[in-house]
Amino acid sequence: MADNALGRFLRARREATPPPSTAGRRRTPGLRRGELADRAGISVEYLTRLERGTDRSPSGQVLVALADALALSPDERVHLYRLIKADQTCAPPAPPPLRPTVLAMLAALEPTPACVLNPAGDVLACTPAFRAISGLDDEQNVVRFAFSPQAKAHYPDWESIAVHRAAALRAAADLGDHAAAALAFELSLTAGAAFSDRYDTAAALPPAIGVERWAGHVLAFETLYLPGEGEHRLVTYFSKH
Template sequence: MPDNALGRFLRARREATAPAPETPGRTPGLRRGELADRAGISVEYLTRLERGTDRSPSGQVLLALADALSLTADERVHLYRLIKADTACAPPAPQPLRPTVRKILDALDPTPACILTPAGDVIAATPAFRAIAGTDEPNLARFAFSPEAKAHYPDWDAIADTRAAALRAAADLNDHAANALAFELSLTAGHAFTSRYDKAATLPPTTGEERWGDLLLAYEVLHLPGEDDYRMMVYFSQH
């Protein structure tokens, strides 16, 4: 990260955040000790973050700082991108689908179906799936915790639980993309995501129902053989 961008951003937001209650005559903004108290971290650690001597804070620390600074959704995304720019290493590229798997998808059309990575990236789908997905976002978990998701999923709470559980299962198996996405969502979606992710204690269901808009869809999850641990989700209308 060039020029300690993370530290500069945290310091600028701290200095722009009004203390409560405001004290007449004092310098505007939070002191380091005040922000550290709000976030539940030490002043020494906050100092290291602002000076750039520590550039690898945990997702829990960043979420606490984001809440303490009352960051907007856009600012939380920016904070995540600052961390990603400093620590990112390119994850392994998804392996191409076997031609036979693509033929299965072709044969399923016009049934909604997709192929997912462990982290929930849609790497192939039938046109019918694209038509009802409600978004161009290529990751099911990221969309589930986006501002648009609740309007698309009438039973959003249940779907959010399922998507968080699927991501947790993949992250627990040390999937690089799943861990990175969980870190991202802990910042951008906050408690709505972390409360579900942290308590996920069971594997996500492989069959069930989901309501997408006006559609009630039954689904089956089929795990494909191979080292990439891809899975196929097939949806059937209940109407």
């Protein structure tokens, strides 16, 4: 991360955050380091290291605590996550490509809505019918979409779907999937408690079959786990009358 961008952002937001009404007159605007540290539940020394750039790898828990203490907006939380991501120099390994036979199977399923997902919930391929009704638009991950501002309007039963998507991500992260763990870190910051409360309390695997409602569609779904690398799964949706 060039020029300690994370530290500069944290300090700027601290200085722009109104102090407590009981603070009285002071020479500098905003919160003092000690006040922000108390709100976030971290030490003043650690906050100082973050602002000065001597520590550039705060945990997700610390970032969420700072975001809450500074009352960051959703856009500011996304920016904070991007600042952390920009400091990661190691690119994740490229996912294994889908076999031609899997792509041929998807093509044969059209006009049935169907998609192939990796453990983190990325849509690796899908039928045009799935894209038409999924609501994803430019989004490529079903978990991230479930915790986006558009999700509650798209899913009448949002609570159930949110719990299942979070449980699927938790199961993948617990099995060592790095992309799933990275997405959980991202959503804990950008979506906050709406995601973290469901992810942290996930106590069961998500269903492989069931019924979901999407923006006027009642869909029964079946999940098939594909053999080979990547632990991909094919999810097929059928209109339920």
